[in-house]
Amino acid sequence: MELSIPGPFFDLGVQMKIIRLRNNFILVFCMLLTGCGKQNSVSQKLDDTFPGQFELEITPDADDPRLVVVRVTHFNLIQWQNLSAGQSFDECLKLFTVGEGSSEDSITQPVLGKFQVVEDVLEFRPAFPLIAGQKYRAVFDSADLPGVVQAAPDPIQKEYSVPAEETAEPPKVLAIYPTGAIVPANHLKFYIVFSEPMQQGEDIFKMFSLENKSTGKQVPRPFRHTELWSADNRRLTLWFHPGRQKAGVNLNVELGAILNEDDEYRLTISEKWLSKRGTPLGQQVTKDFRAAPKDTRQPNPETWLILIPTATTREPFRCELLEPYDWALLNSQISILDESGKIVPGKIGIGHNEMSWLYYPTKAWQPGNYRLKIGTVIEDLAGNSVSRPFAQNISEPQAKDKNTESTHVYQKFEIPAAETP
Amino acid sequence: MSPVSRWLSVVCACAVLVGVLAAVQTDSINAGKKAPGVSTYLKNIQTGNPEFKSIGRMSFGPQGLLVVADTGSASIVVIDTGDRGPMRKLKNRVDDVDVKVAQSLGAKPGGADIIDMAVNSLSGKIYLSVKRKSDNQSVLLTINADGKIENFDLSKAKFVKVTLPGGKKSTVRNITGVDFASDRILAAGQCNEEFANKLYSIPYPLEHGSSANIYSAETYHVAHRRWETRAPIQSFVPVEEDGQNYIVGAFACTPIAKFPIGDLKSGSKVTGISVVELGSGNRPLDMISYEKDGKKWLVTNTFRFHWKKNMYGPSKWWGVRVSMDYLSAKNTNEDATRRDVKKEKGPDGIEIVDALSGAVHIDKLSNEEIVVLRDDDGRLDLELARLP
Numbered sequence A: 001m002e003l004s005i006p007g008p009f010f011d012l013g014v015q016m017k018i019i020r021l022r023n024n025f026i027l028v029f030c031m032l033l034t035g036c037g038k039q040n041s042v043s044q045k046l047d048d049t050f051p052g053q054f055e056l057e058i059t060p061d062a063d064d065p066r067l068v069v070v071r072v073t074h075f076n077l078i079q080w081q082n083l084s085a086g087q088s089f090d091e092c093l094k095l096f097t098v099g100e101g102s103s104e105d106s107i108t109q110p111v112l113g114k115f116q117v118v119e120d121v122l123e124f125r126p127a128f129p130l131i132a133g134q135k136y137r138a139v140f141d142s143a144d145l146p147g148v149v150q151a152a153p154d155p156i157q158k159e160y161s162v163p164a165e166e167t168a169e170p171p172k173v174l175a176i177y178p179t180g181a182i183v184p185a186n187h188l189k190f191y192i193v194f195s196e197p198m199q200q201g202e203d204i205f206k207m208f209s210l211e212n213k214s215t216g217k218q219v220p221r222p223f224r225h226t227e228l229w230s231a232d233n234r235r236l237t238l239w240f241h242p243g244r245q246k247a248g249v250n251l252n253v254e255l256g257a258i259l260n261e262d263d264e265y266r267l268t269i270s271e272k273w274l275s276k277r278g279t280p281l282g283q284q285v286t287k288d289f290r291a292a293p294k295d296t297r298q299p300n301p302e303t304w305l306i307l308i309p310t311a312t313t314r315e316p317f318r319c320e321l322l323e324p325y326d327w328a329l330l331n332s333q334i335s336i337l338d339e340s341g342k343i344v345p346g347k348i349g350i351g352h353n354e355m356s357w358l359y360y361p362t363k364a365w366q367p368g369n370y371r372l373k374i375g376t377v378i379e380d381l382a383g384n385s386v387s388r389p390f391a392q393n394i395s396e397p398q399a400k401d402k403n404t405e406s407t408h409v410y411q412k413f414e415i416p417a418a419e420t421p
Numbered sequence B: 001m002s003p004v005s006r007w008l009s010v011v012c013a014c015a016v017l018v019g020v021l022a023a024v025q026t027d028s029i030n031a032g033k034k035a036p037g038v039s040t041y042l043k044n045i046q047t048g049n050p051e052f053k054s055i056g057r058m059s060f061g062p063q064g065l066l067v068v069a070d071t072g073s074a075s076i077v078v079i080d081t082g083d084r085g086p087m088r089k090l091k092n093r094v095d096d097v098d099v100k101v102a103q104s105l106g107a108k109p110g111g112a113d114i115i116d117m118a119v120n121s122l123s124g125k126i127y128l129s130v131k132r133k134s135d136n137q138s139v140l141l142t143i144n145a146d147g148k149i150e151n152f153d154l155s156k157a158k159f160v161k162v163t164l165p166g167g168k169k170s171t172v173r174n175i176t177g178v179d180f181a182s183d184r185i186l187a188a189g190q191c192n193e194e195f196a197n198k199l200y201s202i203p204y205p206l207e208h209g210s211s212a213n214i215y216s217a218e219t220y221h222v223a224h225r226r227w228e229t230r231a232p233i234q235s236f237v238p239v240e241e242d243g244q245n246y247i248v249g250a251f252a253c254t255p256i257a258k259f260p261i262g263d264l265k266s267g268s269k270v271t272g273i274s275v276v277e278l279g280s281g282n283r284p285l286d287m288i289s290y291e292k293d294g295k296k297w298l299v300t301n302t303f304r305f306h307w308k309k310n311m312y313g314p315s316k317w318w319g320v321r322v323s324m325d326y327l328s329a330k331n332t333n334e335d336a337t338r339r340d341v342k343k344e345k346g347p348d349g350i351e352i353v354d355a356l357s358g359a360v361h362i363d364k365l366s367n368e369e370i371v372v373l374r375d376d377d378g379r380l381d382l383e384l385a386r387l388p
Helices: A202-207 A250-255 A327-332 B003-033 B097-104 B324-328
Strands: A002-005 A014-021 A025-032 A042-045 A054-060 A068-074 A093-097 A113-118 A121-126 A135-140 A156-161 A173-177 A182-184 A189-194 A208-212 A235-239 A264-269 A285-292 A305-307 A317-320 A334-337 A346-350 A356-361 A368-375 A391-393 A408-415 B046-048 B055-060 B065-070 B075-080 B112-119 B126-132 B137-143 B149-151 B157-163 B172-180 B184-191 B197-203 B215-223 B227-230 B233-241 B244-251 B255-260 B269-273 B282-292 B295-304 B317-323 B350-352 B359-364 B369-376 B379-386
Touching: A054 A135, A054 A156, A068 A093, A068 A135, A093 A121, A093 B097, A173 A285, A202 A208, A327 A346, B055 B126, B055 B137, B065 B172, B075 B184, B097 B112, B097 B126, B097 B137, B097 B149, B097 B379, B112 B359, B112 B369, B184 B233, B215 B244, B233 B282, B233 B295, B233 B324, B244 B282, B244 B295, B255 B324, B282 B359, B295 B324, B295 B359, B317 B324, B317 B359
Parallel strands: A182 A285, B055 B112, B055 B172, B172 B233, B215 B269
Antiparallel strands: A002 A042, A014 A025, A054 A068, A068 A121, A093 A135, A113 A121, A135 A156, A173 A189, A189 A235, A208 A264, A264 A285, A305 A317, A317 A356, A334 A368, A346 A356, A368 A408, A391 B227, B046 B157, B055 B065, B065 B075, B075 B157, B112 B126, B126 B137, B137 B149, B172 B184, B184 B197, B197 B215, B215 B227, B233 B244, B244 B255, B282 B295, B295 B317, B317 B350, B359 B369, B369 B379
């Protein structure tokens, strides 16, 4: 078969013929043509024993099967010699995501990635790791290969299924805060703590529902659709829509508050929610609670009851808060300072229904003066903080007296020397 | 050399000299009017991967600079895209862009979330911040004039990253908006513990790794001249008026407020007083401003979740334009101008924009055109629309 082969490589007067025997053994014959100075084209006879023999393979990385290389090879180097940098291969080689039911119609957009020609191999590497458990199909159509010498009659295909991640325990909801069964009718937020990172996105709000058990009806659109995850992606802060909890705001006026005093409610988390690994929760998680009267009072640390631990022991320090507080802020906003102002090393514990704050010192307590340091952003369940009430009636002349500009307030206490027996 | 040739040589040399002089002069004239370079905005530019933990909202600024929020690390990243034109705007509508985006990331339809969209007004190229659901992978994609989806290779990005005060300990875990103002970048953030909402101010030039000059103000809203609460700014746009810089922002339940950027001082409290009410039960999404026939307009698209009152139009996503004149109004709060929710127009200067029906995201290409990512019965289409 005679072919006309244009291209810069041949302009140099070099012709190469490669015969690939099975996989890796390559015989290369290089012949210097005498036609130096010949321009534009060279005639060459292709080996008829390997007509249009392109090979397509998807090779996963040995350590991570989500990382793959799609490779196209051909027995004849001529196929590749005409390729040059800057040519586009995205028409000839495509990797598709195969949908459920594998309908051809559902496959439209190829996976993004990078192409390169390495010696006599065209390679495609997806821009991002493939998805565990997902099936892919590579399609190579040599008719669209730039500068193709001899196209194969039909496109060739290869499929690859990324192994699903090992079946592990489904994710769990470890806790929902507040843990108590009674919240004020102007309750503001829940913390949901998962055993592992969950899938994120606007759709997560479909995983939550709130039923008014007293009326048997679902509460429409109670949550603020703003994703607020902790840095480790294991804790979600789920807010009731503040606009419905705020007096005087249009939503509150037109739609009313989310919770009615004395009604019973059930918060449900759907069993369908997938972990980041793709495993569903598997079972519904619920939290039942009753709405108590609204709470519009600011927390006042001066009312807290401090139980002094005994010197020379590692008894926990205990502070009774007299009402439930925001669990996350109890963990981040309170510490104990010694006489020199240094934080006493230890571990925080939160008591029943987030109504007490405990501190387990690393070393035994020493007699002396201490201070409980409290961040003024600390809130009760209705968003009233030490620094200001959730909603402030600025028409009241004494309104500003309720605010504090300080970032912290302090409660002093003393640990007396232990009595000698 | 013949006398004729010599004469021609002299003429040619003179012509070249005149050309060079003209070019030098033109350059120096242009230099006087030259737009500020990238170094005006960015300092200590890095080359590599900004390593987004959770890619979020974004906006284009001058010189093809793209500011992107990384909610996962409470950081602001400005990428020098190098995309400074020429203008090649989207030729045709791209259907089912959400499906195509998911598939291009190796996911099934529905397997990726388009977090935000921004258009480069120098090139017309459209940028999408995307998260793949299966592993929360953050991705920056572009769509060119032919509607082709491409990966913006973040591994070799030129960028500057600054972390908001508090760093890893920061409770700001959602950045609802970022944008370029004349002398700074602004970012609105919400905390995941205390009920607090911050507006951050980051003056130019942004220096990679430095949080020294960043400060925040808390945002409040007053309802009925009586109830003052902390309130999140859901979307905002910097505007300039008579040489003064302002922020026009929408609170989460759509009252629109305006305040001078000069009010943003470290630790200050910024209280937005409603000047326009678009109707309750709306979640504002994007905001742009534009000028036409000497009149300035604010355009915003919102998602309507009110279930008691009928929506105007078939889609839950709708858009409105508001004359900027209203934003200087003295009547505020309960006297704030309210959109007539029963009519397409009204009062004068507040109009529903038909081209924004279904608009999930919008961004401004020019004073004539916007890019719209539009809901089409659960799928998303991308197209250009004319501004009224």
